[in-house]
Amino acid sequence: MGTTERRERERKEMRDLILEKAMELFLSEGYENVSMRKIAEAIEYSPGTIYLYFSDRDEIIFALHLMAFQKFYKALSVMAGDGDPWERLVKGGGAYIRFAIANPGLYELMFIMNSPAKTIKAKDKWEEGLNSFGLLSDTVQECVDSGKFPAETDVPTAALYFWGMCHGLVSLAIRNRLPMIPKSQIRGVLESAFNFGVAKMG
Amino acid sequence: MGTTERRERERKEMRDLILEKAMELFLSEGYENVSMRKIAEAIEYSPGTIYLYFSDRDEIIFALHLMAFQKFYKALSVMAGDGDPWERLVKGGGAYIRFAIANPGLYELMFIMNSPAKTIKAKDKWEEGLNSFGLLSDTVQECVDSGKFPAETDVPTAALYFWGMCHGLVSLAIRNRLPMIPKSQIRGVLESAFNFGVAKMG
DNA sequence: CCATTCTCTGAACGGTGTTCAGAGAAAACA
């Protein structure tokens, strides 16, 4: 009786279809301009159907936020490896900034929007975020081990500093708080600021 | 004929009343949980009346964002003065972080929310933000002049770096991306990260 | 006292997220 298996497969396919179309709409129209009805229209089902696969709008956004993290983690993986850890750390920061500027919609989902934060708070943990933070912490640890950073360095603090610096720069840009910088120059300016910071550290 | 003057005064009083009650509601219930109807109820007028004083919801939020900047600019003024510029810069960063943690609602308004950004983009300038950024830039310039920073330092780049670092730390906290840190310790942790950064620079 | 100007109301419009009784198809059982 393969019925149950087929049902499960079809259920997953429907979830994937909803997520795919929702992501398409969100990225092209902006998160606040996409309603459940519009998603329903895009998948050619009635609005009620979506609620048979997701409990509410936030659950869709949380699922998309997980998908964004997969892509993000890959982009950040240039930081892993066995070269000089300081060089990898700097490379990771550059990759972080480029990813955010190239994928502002995904970045918002992961690090700015309120909606996923509600679920993070409710679950009281955030594996996806902490995985990426772990990658960063490991690299910072290696910088301590290799003597690049002083032995008494508190690794979580140093990693948070590094993350905060990158996040601050890109989130100011994404939320339009740098209107004095022409859009075409944003990436370069952020990278300069980042380089200023790492030059001071290095 | 003092009628016109009285009318103008009453008009201003009504605008202030709306802003005051709106701010109260926003800070206590959160921005997305306050509707125009709720504001109308708070001021004891019908919803339509608000639109005689503000063209739409975004205009209210933009006006509140200006009020937030007044308070913020004052808090940041510890950075001005005539002591050692580097010391003032560090003090300014500390004030920035403390202000944001103590007034997350105001901070969101100024640096995170989308709504004021629309108006900033429409007006294509942002005096209030640039005033505060100017305060920072001036202090960085004085660090260059006093020899604390190398003469070839690009001041806007260094200032942006400093801003980004502070903004990144607090906005991660405000948007709940640091669930691994207990709320009571957030401020201390952010300050440690900030100190790690300035120690590297100083 | 009348005409004008101004303020304010509240119903209405077209949207929103979400729920749920009931229709109809598919599967399981006899």
Place this chain on the structure above:
DNA sequence: TGTTTTCTCTGAACACCGTTCAGAGAATGG
């Protein structure tokens, strides 16, 4: 096969939202 059960899906309905606007009523000016 026919019958019963299980499952999927619909779409109207609910309670909200931001915003508009004809018209009521008061204040002002002549």
